Amino acid sequence: MRRTLCWLLAISVVVQSVFGGAAAQTFPDKAVRVIVPFTPGGSTDATGRIISEAMSAALKQPFVVENRPGAAATIGIDMVAKAKPDGYTLGVSGVGATAIVPLLDPKLPYNPARDLDIIAGLSGVESVIIARPDLKQNSFAEVLAFAKDNPEKISYATAGVTGPAHLSMEDLSQMAKVKLLHVPFAGDVPAITAVLTGDVSIGLVAIASATPFLTDGKLKGLAAGGPKRLKLFPNVPTIAEQTEFKDYSTYAWNVLVSAKGTPPDVIEKLNKAVNDAIARDDVREKLENLGLRVLPGDAKSAQDFVAKEIAKNKRIIEATGLKRE
Numbered sequence: 001m002r003r004t005l006c007w008l009l010a011i012s013v014v015v016q017s018v019f020g021g022a023a024a025q026t027f028p029d030k031a032v033r034v035i036v037p038f039t040p041g042g043s044t045d046a047t048g049r050i051i052s053e054a055m056s057a058a059l060k061q062p063f064v065v066e067n068r069p070g071a072a073a074t075i076g077i078d079m080v081a082k083a084k085p086d087g088y089t090l091g092v093s094g095v096g097a098t099a100i101v102p103l104l105d106p107k108l109p110y111n112p113a114r115d116l117d118i119i120a121g122l123s124g125v126e127s128v129i130i131a132r133p134d135l136k137q138n139s140f141a142e143v144l145a146f147a148k149d150n151p152e153k154i155s156y157a158t159a160g161v162t163g164p165a166h167l168s169m170e171d172l173s174q175m176a177k178v179k180l181l182h183v184p185f186a187g188d189v190p191a192i193t194a195v196l197t198g199d200v201s202i203g204l205v206a207i208a209s210a211t212p213f214l215t216d217g218k219l220k221g222l223a224a225g226g227p228k229r230l231k232l233f234p235n236v237p238t239i240a241e242q243t244e245f246k247d248y249s250t251y252a253w254n255v256l257v258s259a260k261g262t263p264p265d266v267i268e269k270l271n272k273a274v275n276d277a278i279a280r281d282d283v284r285e286k287l288e289n290l291g292l293r294v295l296p297g298d299a300k301s302a303q304d305f306v307a308k309e310i311a312k313n314k315r316i317i318e319a320t321g322l323k324r325e
Helices: 002-026 043-058 073-081 095-099 141-151 163-178 188-197 207-215 264-278 281-288 299-320
Strands: 032-036 063-067 089-092 118-125 125-133 155-158 182-184 200-208 220-225 252-257 292-294
Touching: 002 032, 002 220, 032 043, 043 063, 043 252, 043 264, 043 281, 043 292, 073 095, 073 252, 089 095, 089 118, 089 207, 095 155, 095 252, 095 299, 118 264, 118 299, 125 141, 125 188, 141 163, 141 220, 155 163, 155 188, 163 182, 163 200, 163 299, 188 200, 188 207, 200 207, 200 264, 207 292, 252 264, 252 299, 264 281, 264 299, 281 292, 281 299
Parallel strands: 032 063, 032 089, 155 182, 155 200
Antiparallel strands: 089 252, 118 252, 118 292, 125 200, 125 220
């Protein structure tokens, strides 16, 4: 009896291995849903659509983008966290929903470390500090010099309280030992409008949102936020170039996520599809023309990147005492 039971268990393991492997090899055999937790038109949406189209071509199945905005992107990402962990429901998760809001809201219905698998890096969202052409300061270095002698006389706009831009500016303010006045808005567009009207001195926004105004001369660029100069505006020096903070950079980012427990071979297949997509010249050019840069690498690299970003944001939040409104 015992020998028979052992044989049955052995056969069961073999069957599961064979059929489980076959299922992984055939993934995907139906449409894949890609949840973008923002309204259409922004950098996260553009990232999701451009890369989903390329992944669809590579894996021979539709990758259908669904916009599920709300609650600082956490509604859409919570849907991903609660989905079946089979790789057929993916999410394009940004820095806020992955590495900021979970640190600020203990009542959030999901926890990234517990409920999400990080599949791949997608895009970095290049940023720029902008001002009206008539602002006396023509560089961010000059802004900081003025702010040191004039606390809170420089106001800055961002797309919301405790968003990536807000955290970055507060971190920079502390390092530079200056006091700037934060004025939050519901997105980059109203933040830019406030700069254009002179309601605020400067703004930190995505380059994709500011490009038309910089090109037309309605705004001037004071500093590029990322580690390198902007491809579209190479004459604008970075923050690191203008300050003593040589390792400083600020940019938002997007990663591809699924529900925790997604089979490793499915994650590997999706990761390869993402990296094959962003290696294509046409895909990379589409992203770069929107002020986005690719974030290649295996799943472990993406997971390590997110963990590092979470640790950095935790440090900033604790140092500044910022709270979610």
